[in-house]
Amino acid sequence: MAHPPPGKERAMVRPQLAVGVLCWAASVVPVVAAERHVSPRGDDANPGTEAAPFRTLGKACELAGPGDTVYVGAGKYRETLRPARSGEAGRPIRFQPKAGERVVLAGTELVTGPWEVHQGRVYRLQTALRFTQLFVDGRMMPEARWPNTPPGDLMAYNRAAAGEGTGYEVLADPNLPPGDWTGGVVLIWPGQRWVSGTRRITEYRPGESLRFDRTFEAEKKDQYHASDPYQPRAGNPYVLMGSLAGLDSPGEWHLDEATGTLYLWTEAGDSPASHEVEVKQRDYACDLSKLSFVEIRGLEIGGAGVSMADAQGCLLEDCRLRYVQHVRDWGAGQPPPPRNIITGQDNEWRRCLIDGAATTGLQIGGEGNRLTNSIIHDVNYTGSWLGGLDLGRSTGAVVSRCSVFRTGRDSIQHHGSKRIRLEYCDVYHTNMLNNDSGAMYCWGTDGEGGVIAYNWVHDNLGDSTVGIYLDNFSKNFIVHHNVVWNCTGSGIRLNSDALNHLVCNNTIQQVREPFGTYCYANYTPTMLGTRIVNNLVNEALHPGSAAQFVQGDLGPELHHNGPGAVDRDGYPTAGSAAVDAGVVVEGLTEGFLGEAPDLGAYEHGGERWVAGADWKDPDAPPAPPHDLAYAPRGPISEETMVAEGLAVWLDAADAATLEVGPGGAVTAWRDKSPGRHVARPGNATGSVKRVEAALNGKPVVRGDGTGNLRIGDLQSEPAALTVFVVSQALEAAGPPWQRVIAGFTGEGKEWELPSWMVLRPEGEKPASYPARLYTVQQRSGASLGRITVLGASASDGQCLAGDVAEVLVFTRTLRFDELEAVERYLKGKWGIAD
Structure with a gap:
């Protein structure tokens, strides 16, 4: 079922900056480029040379000017890198580790003080810090919750199901646990489970019900659906957090903000004094907002993000970012803004890793910004509206040769984007928490010629997960030479109005239906101006089905699509019906071999292109193996009925x-x-x-x-x-x-x-x-x-x-x-x- 974004379209986020370490320099900066050095063993009173380095990044940021390079020595820096000034075109300011040394920028602070036994294996201490994210020895631990979920996998956690009597104001469930959860938080996937939301808990009754602190009923009714798709109801998954009553499992913790008491049960059940316990205190490890021509290379970042809001010509390269953003409670409407953000123009992230974010892993806006040869995974672990990678309202953005996988909802979301290019990306394990989304998804978007091409989109096994999803009122996209397989929803879905798309030379296999469409009630279905040609699909293609294509005069130009044998990598086999079965599409099928273009994303005998980053995150779960092997099977009979199972x-x-x-x-x-x-x-x-x-x-x-x-x-x-x-x-x-x-x-x-x-x-x-x-x-x-x-x-x-x-x-x-x-x-x- 199609669905617009809840509430009003969000404006491009311009987040408030975290308090950093920089004071703006009043001194005159030398014109000659310089090398500056930082080390945890240095002193800010030093001259910043290799022999006598500064101690803090803040001191180096204060002095660095165009053309300078700041070499950072091994260690963990608990501060925000914020240069005092911009570089210049051809003379950027650079930050990078000393050769062979590991540098970590942390958004966390250590929890210190005497630990004492609270009860059983739960320890406690007093702290003045306030936080919603805690790490033990570098691993994120789950806040005390019900149902319990062991630490480790951010995307696979246990959820309860709401019972009969659940509605806008109340969640009913006879299985609600004992204890006092009043004042805690409920994270719920209401209604159709398209998105999640949180509410504070009031009037908690164990084994009966809880009341939300504010209603889920929107002030403005949904104009597209006969009933409210966001109304909580029986069966909706949910999680309780924020109460000491939930601390009953190894790895869990709870902070009583009123008394400043932190409770923690380590995974080993021993004293936390034997471990490094850290808590998130800063949103940004690097803040390049409103700066130009700054380059950061080779850093590890933990518990914080990087802001390039309104930046120009900046570069983040070969950086590894983990746990970039966390939130467990948000108000009405959209969740809090992402912390990894690129706006402005002509900025790039290259060969970077983003692992772990409560909502989106990276938001790209502005004009002409790029993400290349990077990996994003285990993001949007709250199941919010946002995609794992969010290109909303961007113009001319390029995402090329990236791997995006293990996301709560859409992997790549591009509402309101114009003239973007999504190319050579490997996208899989989308929609692990929500229902009805796409690996690549937008709604109500005029692409203005935006291109989605040469991608692998596969193994998206969440509930009703489409491969490439151009939802209602989207138009003017070019979708070509993608390989889509093993999705629970359609391979490519073009919901009405679906105007002036060109969908050609895609290979779509192992799906329930290769194409799909849907039109809201009281609207006229139309795919006017859309061309669907040269696609290599399985035998589930039904041109006469209104569930796949708009019928009649408002339907698409639909021809030269059909089945053909492919090998396990999706290439047409010798003698496949796909070979030479297509037609010329100007600008997209030049250089074909044989008498005519082949159906599908690969030309028999042509280039065997691959998608995704050319490197791996060794800590990520392995990608599922490719197995697209398919040959159209003849009709079965009673004698040849499928027998297995x-x-x-x-x-x-x-x-x-x-x-x-x-x-x-x-x-x-x-x-x-x-x-x-x-x-x-x-x-x-x-x-x-x-x-x-x-x-x-x-x-x-x-x-x-x-x-x-x-x-x-x-x-x-x-x-x-x-x-x-x-x-x-x-x-x-x-x-x-x-x-x-x-x-x-x-x-x-x-x-x-x-x-x-x-x-x-x-x-x-x-x-x-x-x-x-x-x-x-x-x-x-x-x-x-x-x-x-x-x-x-x-x-x-x-x-x-x-x-x-x-x-x-x-x-x-x-x-x-x-x-x-x-x-x-x-x-x-x-x-x-x-």
Whole structure:
């Protein structure tokens, strides 16, 4: 579902500067370039030579002028690097480590003082510092929370689920933990889970509910959706923080700001006095805002960011930044501004690492700014609206040969950007915390010819995660020669209005659908002026589907797209149908080999280009292996049905599988899978009947709304699941909330995992529906349990007044080509149109 940014569009952030170490020099700066030296063993009274260095960066910043180079000796500097003046074109001011030495700029201060045992393995001390982020021996520790999450992985933490009764003002959950959480913070993904938000906790009642300190109801209603997509509701994930009551696990800590008491349980359970305990105290390690021609190389930065706000011609190169920004509580609207920021013009970050940020890892605005050969990962670990890399409102920005992965929401977000280039980037593991986003995403954006090209976009396995997502009211983008694979959403999604895009020579594999579109209610769907050509896609391309393309006169120019065999790296194989199957696209297909351009991102026999940074972060999880190997498979039949993981196969067209009593009443429906299970009447014996020639000339099993068929308990361990059901209901009859099919483990709620179900359309007021194919895939967490056809599995109610023709259940997620093949088989057999 498409969604605009919540609230008003944000203005370009111009953050307040952290208090630094610099006083503006009144002395005259020498014209001749100089070398200046800094060392923790130096003295600011020294002349700053190699033999007699300064002690602080602040002293060097005070004196450095155009053409100067400041050499920084090994050590950790707890200050903000802020030059007193700008360099000049051709004569920049440079900061870099002495050869072979490791320099760390820290936004943290040490916590010192006597530690004493508070209770068990929890220690405490008194401190005057105030903070929301704490490190032990250089690793970020989680603030005391519920549910518990061990330290280590910023992107994988446990979340509870809101219960019935949750709304704008209150979160209800019978599992709320004991203790007093009043005054703490709840981080929740409300409504459709597109974004997260925080509220302070009031009126906390363990095992019942808590009240938000302010409502989630917006003053201005969403004009695009019939209901509020941000209204908290049952099932929404959330986390509690900010109470000593939550400190019950190794690695956790809590600060009582009223008394200045810090509580800490180390991972080893020993005294914190045996460790280096630091807390965040500064937002910026380097502040180049409003400066020009300053270059910083080779520094490590921890617990703080770098500001190039309104800078010009500045460079950050070969720097490693970790834990650049942290926040756990923000007010209404957008979260706090990022701390890594580039605005102004003609600035560049080159070969830099950004690892760890609560919201965006880097925001690029201004004009002509660049990020090249860099790595960004484990960012937006709060699941905020922001992307891992945010190019909002930038003009002419270039992001080239970067690797961006493990992000809470979009990996690269570019709302309001103009004339940008996103090229040769490797983007994966997007949307790890939220729902419905894109690895590359914008909404309401006139790209003015912005280019998205030569990227790898893959393995984006969060809920409804699109590869390249140009959301509603976006136009004038050129999307070409990208390889998109293994995403849970569309490969490329162009939501209406989607005007004047050129989408050509992309390879899209291992997705549920290669293209997708959506239009808000009360708007006219249009893709006018958009051209979609030369794309190498899987067999799930359906030009006549309104879910993939706008139909009719307002639809796109759509031709020369189709399947073809590729190897594991996505290159067309010899003899592939993709070879020479395209058409010339001026400016983009020059130099093709053979009689015509190939379909897809690679030309057979041409350059095997690669994407992403040319170096790795050794501390990052490894990238998933490439395996795009694909060859269009022919139609399957009953004899060649996909067999691996097939657990249930009920087929009403196979008379040998149905035992029928008087009046056509079904007494047994035998399973054709290797398990050979049998579905028998669960209640109202005789109410479920076989009806001849009811669907495409074939028989069906029909329920009257009072009976069902049930298979006994099957697999109980949660795992993957794929379900296909062919069903129809010719009349609007029967009770509300009818189940077509359901699986129940006997515990919990039947509509929550590991249980599962397929509901009849218009559940509360059942409507008739023509023959259709329901397909359900769950990658993990589902159990077969007790399977009931034509009714609920947790009870004998909600029985279907309608027909079921065929059911297939697999205990795994089918490959995209297997899924497509089974769907084609069922649609062809039962006469179901796309």
